[in-house]
Structure formats: structure tokens, C-alpha cells
């Protein structure tokens with residue numbers, strides 16, 4: 001009893017002391033915010049923060065990341081995130097699906113920013129204008145080498161023919177911009193076409209060299225130099241290994257890295273998994289070696305053993321006349337059927353998307369496990385629910401299958417390669433990207449909340465139109481685009497990601 005009283009007095013004494021110190025009078029002020037996400041496990045790879053925190057959002061921005069109860073908020077909405085990971089919204093540097101149907105699959109896979117950097121667009125301005133105010137998630141593109149070549153060839157052929165028009169009907173001329181070399185005296189003009197795209201806000205130069213076999217080594221060198229001069233990154237689908245007489249998968253990597261080293265251009269090599277195949281360890285060693293010697297080169301991969309491309313493209317020129325068995329590896333996207341030589345020829349005439357199976361899973365998993373290889377989907381546009389599953393499941397597949405089920409990499413490394421690493425890749429040309437890919441005060445409220453125990457991809461080669469599971473809430477600039485694993489209709493918070501912004 002005495003003890004109690006005595007203890008009681010001691011306690012009162014303590015409180016008095018604290019008040020004297022002026023602490024108890026000033027209760028933490030109440031901060032009015034739009035949204036309070038409470039009790040979630042915040043993963044911020046940029047700072048290596050991995051802890052339960054309150055995250056407050058106002059006007060599309062993160063205004064607080066604080067210990068539970070440390071600060072007092074009055075929020076228009078409180079979201080209980082217990083058991084969820086609160087991560088930065090996923091940034092996809094390689095997304096060809098830039099329409100609403102494709103964006104819906106990406107949003108359900110946790111993507112808040114999807115960019116067309118490999119092939120790019122041309123001209124640039126109208127592409128951006130056509131999406132302003134209508135986009136579900138953030139969007140952006142590079143200036144297309146293929147498109148600029150087409151424009152320069154168009155006016156070139158028109159000049160030559162003296163007719164002033166460029167007729168697509170004329171097959172030979174129609175393909176010239178893909179297969180013919182650009183005359184040296186025209187290289188300057190082609191470079192001006194591409195730099196013009198940068199002036200319109202493009203995020204760099206986009207090359208699909210395997211699709212434009214006419215582009216010489218000199219042309220590439222010239223255009224790398226033009227990009228370097230503008231400090232614009234180069235996004236590159238490498239030249240086909242078959243184009244190098246010595247052969248071997250490394251030669252295309254060597255060409256690109258040498259151009260970056262020689263011009264000072266920043267280089268991002270797309271889908272190193274499909275470009276390197278089994279030579280992935282050597283290709284990555286080459287990239288890391290160049291990085292260690294000051295070359296600004298990065299790379300990415302998608303977590304699947306099959307690729308996808310247009311069947312009428314130059315990529316399939318070498319498939320004509322192959323043994324029948326080879327065609328079995330090809331799967332027609334529209335129908336899901338496997339091809340024969342006869343159907344290959346027929347579809348090549350018609351044109352369309354085809355999936356090529358055949359890479360090994362062991363190398364695939366090794367590539368995904370590399371923390372410095374950025375995660376990027378290379379998603380192709382969905383059409384009536386048909387596409388390659390990578391456009392719907394890339395990010396959930398990495399977090400669910402490779403992180404949780406296979407233990408191939410840590411959750412933090414998994415989140416890092418789909419958030420801050422792609423953001424950093426763009427910061428030289430888009431300083432505003434420093435506000436993305438982070439869960440930090442001042443960052444954009446692009447957030448993906450997922451259940452680390454449930455997250456998994458569901459899309460398959462036969463059923464690509466299946467949404468990922470376990471991606472619970474997705475916010476773009478503080479606006480829900482996914483809530484409780486359901487798409488939110490009628491919202492278009494997606495903003496343009498443009499150079500200089």
C-alpha cells in the first residue's frame with residue numbers, strides 16, 4: 001500500500017518534471033491530410049527503410065513517413081495497411097502497351113508509370129497530346145529511331161522521285177527505311193530529326209536495331225554522339241548477333257558499350273535476357289566492367305523464358321526455310337496456336353504478334369536474381385485480352401514467384417529493381433524522376449500496397465488476360481487506380497513524363 005502511494009507520488013513527481021520541461025502542454029499538432037496509410041510495412045529502397053510507418057498524403061504528395069502515433073493526423077481517409085507492404089509505385093521502362101486496356105493490366109500489376117523507351121514514338125508531340133488528361137497511369141516515350149528513319153527516308157525518296165509524296169504501296173520503298181543504309185550525307189538530317197524529338201520532350205533515343213538492319217555501325221556511332229551532346233540516354237534493342245560475322249551473343253553488347261564509352265552517351269540495354277540468352281553471365285560481366293570504368297550503362301530483363309515480336313519484322317527474316325520443328329516454338333498471340341511452316345508463312349504475310357519459346361529457366365532465374373538488373377516488362381499491347389503474359393504479370397511474378405517462392409532475391413532487392421533503379425535511370429533527362437520510386441517526404445504519392453504472402457502473377461501464355469493477385473491498392477499521385485484488388489473506374493491521374501520536367 002505504502003509502496004503504491006509512494007510510487008504514486010513518484011509518478012506524479014515525474015509528470016511534473018516533464019511538464020516543467022514544457023513537453024506535456026504542447027500536444028503534437030494535428031496535421032490535416034487527404035489520406036493516412038497506417039500500420040503498413042514501408043519499403044523504401046532508396047534509403048533502405050524497411051519498417052512499419054504511417055504514411056500521410058496530401059495534394060498528390062507524400063507529406064509524412066513517421067513512426068506509428070508519433071504525429072497526429074486528421075485525414076479525409078484512413079487506410080489500414082497492416083500486413084501490407086507500402087512500396088513506391090512500380091516504374092516500367094519498357095511498355096509497348098500504351099492504351100487503356102494495357103494500362104489496366106499494368107495497374108493491377110502495381111505499375112504507376114509505364115514508358116515506351118525501346119522503340120519510342122515519332123513524331124513525339126502528337127503522341128503526348130493524345131494522352132494528356134486521359135491516362136490511367138503515368139506515360140512517356142523516347143524518340144523513335146525507326147520513326148525518324150522512316151520520316152527521313154520518306155522525304156529522301158520523295159526528293160529522289162521528284163514527286164513529293166512517299167507511297168507506302170511501293171513495297172521496296174516502304175521497307176527501305178528498315179533495310180537500306182542512310183547515305184552519309186543524310187546522317188546529319190536523321191540526327192536532327194531525332195534531336196527534334198528531344199526538343200518535344202522525348203525521354204531519350206529509342207533504338208530497335210534488330211528491326212532496322214540497314215542501320216550501319218557508323219550510323220549508330222553518329223547518333224550516339226548526337227544523344228551524348230544532349231545528355232539524352234539511349235535505350236537500345238541490340239543488333240542481332242547474326243549480323244556479326246564472328247557471331248556469338250556478346251558482339252551486339254560490345255558494339256553498344258563501345259559506342260557509349262566512345263561518345264559518353266548514357267546507355268540502357270533493353271531485355272538483356274533475350275539478347276544474351278545463355279551468354280547472360282558474360283554480357284552482364286561486360287556491362288559491370290564498363291560501369292566500373294565510368295561508362296554509364298544499365299540494363300533490364302523481364303522474368304519469362306519466351307519473347308514476343310511482330311512476325312513480319314526483320315527479326316523473323318532468318319526464320320524462313322527453317323526445319324519444321326523450329327516453328328513449334330512459335331505461338332500466335334491472337335489464337336494461342338503453335339505454328340507450322342505453312343502457318344508461319346501465312347501469318348508473316350498478314351502480320352501480327354508472335355511469341356517465341358525456348359530460353360532456359362535456370363538462366364532466367366539467375367538474371368532475375370541480379371540486383372542491378374532492372375525489372376521491365378517489355379509488355380506488348382493487349383488486344384481483346386490477347387498478349388504476352390509479361391504485360392500483366394511481370395512485377396507480381398518477381399515478388400511472388402522469385403522472391404517468395406524461390407528465394408532467388410530479397411524483397412528489398414526485388415522492390416528496388418522496379419522502383420528507384422528505373423527512376424534513377426531517367427533522372428538526368430527528367431529531374432522530376434527524383435520524386436518517383438521513393439516512399440519519402442516530398443515524393444510523388446505513386447504507391448503500390450501489396451500482400452507479400454499473396455502477391456503472384458496469374459497471366460499465362462494461353463490465358464494472358466488474368467490480373468495479378470495480392471496487389472491490393474495502387475495510387476497515382478494520391479489517386480486510387482486500384483482499390484482492394486479492383487480497378488477504379490473513371491479516374492485518369494496519369495501524367496506525362498517528359499524531358500526537362
Ligand SMILES: [Zn+2]
Nearest residue numbers: 118237270271
Ligand atoms: Zn525489344
